[in-house]
Amino acid sequence: MDLLVTYDVDTTTPDGNRRLRKVAKICEGHGIRVQKSVFEIVCTEPQRVLLEHKISQVIDETLDSIRIYQMPQHTLDNVHHLGAGVQPVHRADHII
Amino acid sequence: MDLLVTYDVDTTTPDGNRRLRKVAKICEGHGIRVQKSVFEIVCTEPQRVLLEHKISQVIDETLDSIRIYQMPQHTLDNVHHLGAGVQPVHRADHII
Numbered sequence: 001m002d003l004l005v006t007y008d009v010d011t012t013t014p015d016g017n018r019r020l021r022k023v024a025k026i027c028e029g030h031g032i033r034v035q036k037s038v039f040e041i042v043c044t045e046p047q048r049v050l051l052e053h054k055i056s057q058v059i060d061e062t063l064d065s066i067r068i069y070q071m072p073q074h075t076l077d078n079v080h081h082l083g084a085g086v087q088p089v090h091r092a093d094h095i096i
Numbered sequence: 097m098d099l100l101v102t103y104d105v106d107t108t109t110p111d112g113n114r115r116l117r118k119v120a121k122i123c124e125g126h127g128i129r130v131q132k133s134v135f136e137i138v139c140t141e142p143q144r145v146l147l148e149h150k151i152s153q154v155i156d157e158t159l160d161s162i163r164i165y166q167m168p169q170h171t172l173d174n175v176h177h178l179g180a181g182v183q184p185v186h187r188a189d190h191i192i
Contacts, residue, residue: 004165006102008131008181035104035161037133056178065131065181069100070174071167078166082152085104085161 002071002090003031003041003048005055010063022058023066026051032088040076042090098172098186099127099137099144099164101151106159118154119162122147128184136172138186 005027009020027033030051031041043051048070055066076090101123105116123129126147127137139147144166151162172186 004100006131006134008134034163035102035133037131038102038163052176052178059179061179064179066178067130067134067181068176068178069165069167069171070176071165071171075165075167080148080164080166082148082162082164083155083157083160085163 001043001045001048002073002076003043003051004069004071004076005031005039005041005051006067006069007037008065009037009059016060016063019058019060019064023055023064026054026058032086032090034086034088040079040088040090042073042076097139097141097144098167098169099139099147100167100172101127101135101137101147102163102165103133104161105133105155112156112159115154115156115160119151119160122150122154128182128186130182130184136175136184136186138169138172 007023009023010016011020027039031039033039081087103119105119106112107116123135127135130136177183
């Protein structure tokens with residue numbers, strides 16, 4: 001499964017900055033950061049469930065917004081990118 | 097086609113803030129903002145091409161990062177959302 005995680009964490013308070021770092025750290029353990037608050041993740045269904053559980057434990061449900069997009073396999077291999085930034089390789093066999 | 101547009105525009109300069117507003121305005125004309133720099137868009141292939149062209153005309157290719165995810169129809173109807181923020185309805189028949 002290809003997963004995209006995007007988030008807006010409210011950083012108007014010091015606690016918000018802590019939550020932001022925690023969310024980023026959790027996502028870094030599962031996939032590749034492609035923009036400040038956007039992670040691309042190739043994972044299994046149990047890994048997705050675990051990821052969502054971990055994130056739900058660290059956010060403030062009233063302030064922070066996390067969106068998790070479940071996409072068919074290989075969607076992340078065909079992303080259109082304009083401008084600067086990373087072009088991650090998610091599957092080793094796709095290295096040309 | 098369901099499309100997701102995510103972007104990081106470098107706002108360290110006044111011009112960057114102008115570019116950010118332009119990118120947001122273009123995306124608002126095509127879809128729904130769900131997070132600060134994340135738009136969900138239901139569109140046709142020609143509309144996607146037009147959208148990408150418009151965005152490419154306003155960004156700084158060396159500083160800004162735009163990612164456009166093409167997903168199967170109805171992917172945007174099944175987004176997992178944690179915390180605060182909008183739950184957009186993309187297709188009228190999905191109103192329960």
